[in-house]
Amino acid sequence: MDSGLDGDLMTVFLDEAAEALVQAADRLLALDRGNDPGAVEDAFRPIHSVKGNCAFFGLMRAKALAHDTESVLDHLRQGRLLATGPLVTLLLEAVDALRTMLADVRAGRGEAPTAAAAEALRNRLREAAGDASVDGAGLLDAIRVAEEHWLHGGEARPALRQALETLIRHARATAGASTAAGPAGGLHPALETLRTWLGRALADTPDEAALAEAGTLLDRLAADCPGEAGVLAGMLRDGFRLTATATGFDDLLQGWLAEGVERLSALPGAAAAAPGPVAPQAPAAEPGRTMRVSEERIDTFLRLVGELLVVADMLGHIDRRVRRMPGAEGVARDLRRALDTFNTLSGQLQQAIMTVRKVPARPLLHKVPRLVRDLAAGCGRQITAEIAGEDTEIDKRLLDLLDAPLLHLVRNACDHGIESAERRAAAGKSVEGHVRVTLTTGAASVTLAVEDDGGGIDPERIRQAARRQGLIPAGSHPDDADAMQLIFSSGLSTAERVSDVSGRGVGLDAVKRDIEAVGGTVSVTSRRGEGTRFALTVPKQATTQIIGGYLVRAGGQLLVLPLERVRETFQAEPGALGSIPGGGRMIQRHGRMLPVLSLGERLGLACGTVRALVVVECRRRPFALEVESVVGVQKVVVRPLVGLPPSALVAGAALMGDGSAALIIAPDGLIDGAPHV
Amino acid sequence: MKASTSAQARVARSRSAANKYLTFVLGSEHYGLPILKVQEIIGILDITPVPRMPAHVRGVVNLRGKVIPVIDLRLRFGIEAQADTKRTCIVVVQIRPAAGADPVTLGMVVDVVSEVQDIPADQIEPAPAFGTTVDTAYILGVGKIAKRVVILLDIDRVLTSSEVVAAADAAPTASKP
Incomplete structure (x- = not known):
């Protein structure tokens, strides 16, 4: 299989594609709300670049799907199709399918798992595209032919040139109107600058700054130029990206780029809505330059x-x-x-x-409106979503961690929280339900809250359900606050029906478990008739765990005991050790009898001469561990043992100054299953 | 045209890597691994034993700041253990314990690393079926080079089915000792 071969480039592409597709879905939603005329254009561009890259990486199924999606978007953009609800839903499905497909590729499963679904989608997309009037189809074909040839490089130069000619002729023909519509001039200085930058970027020793500048300029041209000039600039930009990400510059692409710039500057119509003159001598003024780091x-x-x-x-x-x-x-x-x-x-x-x-929480929260839209449609309710705090920056790990719980809570809110329109009307509420997701940060924690203005949770129903399901003894009557906590117990479900979405009684307990596993808390407050609020609070920092280590040698190995568990170290006096019938050994210390364990033996290692006893607390009781020597106290960075089955004895490994790895002992594991203790 | 530096050439190069296998010896047999699975090959070094692990888990090593498990492939395949020699190597591979799981890096002790061999697909045959007596699930196929046969391993399966590789999240992180 091809995918996964060109590892680094591929990973970068998949990352970018995932982002681009989220952006596309986002814009499609805006289109659905009907208040954003630029939405089609904004949705088109990411799909277009995903398509180009898919072809580059040989992901032909994904490319084909992106292509058909793009065609429909293009018809929309040209006004040949109308953005109806079903059409937007179809486009959203296509974007989702692409995301799934690329996620599969990323996971090493290739394109195959979703191939059939993608094929079905493609048919529907083509059907939808078929409704469009065929004006301008020639131009679209020209663009496609140019792209195909360009993407496959090599011998395609004549065909490419011909396609470009067609494209430019077409652009010229349509240019008149756009020139009339907008202010002329302004583009040419920008193009002059672009040519200079490209010249430097394409020189034998490429100049990084020039590369970046040329890329930015092409971005702006693609974004700002109307109609065909924009498409041409977009293609140039994509071509440029490809050459810039590849290790070297291919002659063909270089020539093509240079030529493209010529053509673009010769295009009179491109002048309308052109970006203002840019000042390449001051690139530092550009805000928020970023770089992608794994x-x-x-x-x-x-x-x-x-x-x-x-x-x-x-x-x-x-x-x-x-x-x-x-x-x-x-x-x-x-x-x-x-x-x-x-x-x-x-x-x-x-x-x-x-x-x-730290990264903005945007990707986390931006899934919510889409999810709510789908859920609302699924259960026939009117629900609007509101998000706040998407610009809050949180640790990337938290972003991943909060994802599943958030989706779960949003599902719950839509499915259980918000009542049906009739019930809402009867209760004197607005028919439309609201789900609000907010992310806030405190001094040391991050709180994600999911609120709905639904019917609230009835503690009595929970008590009944819990009793029915045997979660609380028949006679007991927990108060309302305690009853609310029962919704986090495993197996409790109050849903009267099991829906597509939730009500299977799995979930809230999992949410609680996941959050508590990282030291966070989950809380719920609810007022009958007014709504419910779930809040997840997790610690802010993803810390590399550093612990104080007590280094000893036992069984010939250097081992680390957690310093916080070590009470003292002493030398055994001859004859101080006693043993009890059955083999357990003990020693008197400060007037107390301590059980004695051989550390090396417990680890299954061959033991040397015991020179010291370390008193370690295991499960709150002191034990004397026999070791061969005490090395010292040192801070160590805890490394998990990834790839091995979990062990009760070992908490991880620490790197030593000599490059070896020393095991960090989990004291509690030492006494579990120890004989004669 | 500077084909060697073009994006197309890069892709072409990667494609050709699909037929390349790192071959090594265990006992009297030759084995091969798809080269794309191999991260690096290091000489044998001090391995820290980890208590109460399956016999074929030699322990862990520090690979430039990352602690990785090391498996003795001889023991995994039920071949008699032998003392390490100067030619003993650790082949570091990246595997995926399950579809969608995070990749896990680990080392495998082999007797001798031979070479990288080009084995075209038409020179590879499926492993013969032995009925239920011999498990061949972890064999990708049998490659034929001249008179020799090379057993091509599906390394993800070799190591996952050995119960060595737990999902990464199940690994013991330093839970408050």
């Missing part, structure tokens, strides 16, 4: 910064030793000062990298 790289960076803290800890040890050295006061003072600076800087560095991990 999450993995940032996490690596974060981990390395974590290691710095370990170094700071080691330096602290040295510092304390130096201070105790007679005659080294001057050095100690200097070291202290250097160390303070180092600590401050590494702290700042950690803060800075935490900021890098």
Whole structure:
């Protein structure tokens, strides 16, 4: 299979495509609400670029689907089709199918799983496109032919040129009208600039700044030029992107780009609504220049910064030793000062990298209106969605974490929360229900709230359901607040009917479990007849876990005990050890008998001579662990053991200065199943 | 035309990688892995044993700051263990424990790494069926090179079915010790 071969490029493309498709769906929704004339154009562009890239990566099924979607959008844009509700729904379905398909590709499943569904969609799209009048079909064909050839590169130059000629002739023919409509001039200076930048960008040693500038200019041209000139600029831009992402510049594409710019500047009609003259000498003035960095790289960076803290800890040890050295006061003072600076800087560095991990919550919240629209349609209710806080920046991990719970709560709100129109009318409420999702951040936490103005939760119904399902004893009568908490218990369902969406009694308990697993809380407040509010609060930081480690050697291995569990270390005096019938061993310490365990033996390692006993708290009781030696105290960064079955004995691994990995022992696991304890 | 640097050429290059296999030896047999699964090959190094794991789990190593499990492929295939030699290698692969799951990086100890072999699809035959006595589910096929046969492994299956690879989220994170 082809996909997955060109790994890096492919990943970048899939990321971009996922974003572009979300954007497209978003714009289609705007179109549905009928208040945004630019929506079709905005939806068209992302689909177009996804299509081009799909072809580049050999994802021909996705490309075909994108192509048909694009055709319908193009008809819409040209006014040959009307944006009816069903048509928008069809387009949304197509965008969803594309997303699923690309998600499958990303997951290594290829395009096949959704192929049949995609084919069916394509038929419907083609049918819809068939309703359009055929004006301008020649132009569309010309664009398509040009693209096909261009995408497959190689021998296509003559065909490409011919297609371009057609395209430009066509553009010229339609140009008159647009020139009349808008102010002339303005484009030519921009094009001159573009040519200069392209010249530099396409030189033998490409100039990064020039590449970026030329890309930006083409973006603006594509966005601002009316009609065909915009399409041409869009194609140029896409071509440019492809050449820019590939490692080198292909001669054909280079030539084509240069030629395209010539043509574009020769296009009189392109002048209308042109971007104003740009000042390439001041690229710094452009706000919010960003770059795409893989999450993995940032996490690596974060981990390395974590290691710095370990170094700071080691330096602290040295510092304390130096201070105790007679005659080294001057050095100690200097070291202290250097160390303070180092600590401050590494702290700042950690803060800075935490900021890098932050992303706007937009992708999370923007799914909500769409979901609500679909759910409302599904249950025949009128529900509007409102989101707030989408510009709030939160850790990327939280974005992923909150996704499933959010969707679940929104489903619940639409399906159970909002009443039917009749009931709402009878209760004197507006027929239209509201679901509001807000994201807010506090000092150390992020809160995601899902509110509805529905009927609220009736504690009595919960009590009844819980009793019926045996979740509470028959006689007991929990108060309203306690009863509300029961909705988070596994298996409880108050839904009178099981719908497509929810009511299967799985979910809220899962939401609670997921949120609590990361140290968060879930709360619910509800007023009968007025609505319900669920709030998920999770800690803000994705922390690299750093713990104080107590390093010992046992069974010939270097092992880390969590410092917070270590009480003391002492040497066993000969004869102090006693054993009880059945084999358990014990030792007297501070007038108390402590059970004795051999750490090495518990780990199944061959044990050497025991030189020390470390008193460690396991399940709140002290145990004396026999070790061969105590190495010292050190901060360690906890690395999970990914790819191994979970172990009760091992909490992870820590990297040692010599490059080895030392296991971090989970003390509680030591006594579980230990004999004679 | 600077075909070697063009995007098309990149794609073409990647496509050709589809027929390439890293071959290695375990006992008396030659095995092959699709080269695209292989992340790198490192010499044998100190492996930290992890208690109470299946016998073929040698332990974990620090691969440039990442702690990865190391599997002894001999033991996985029920071949008698042997002491590491100078030629013993760790082949680092990326596998997917399940469709949609996060990829997991792990190392496999092999006797000797031989070479990267081009095995065209028409030189690969499906593994013969042995009935229920021999599990062939993890064999992609049998490649024929000259007189030799190379057992091509579906490494995702080899390692997943060995119950070694738990889903990444099930791995023990340092739950408050």
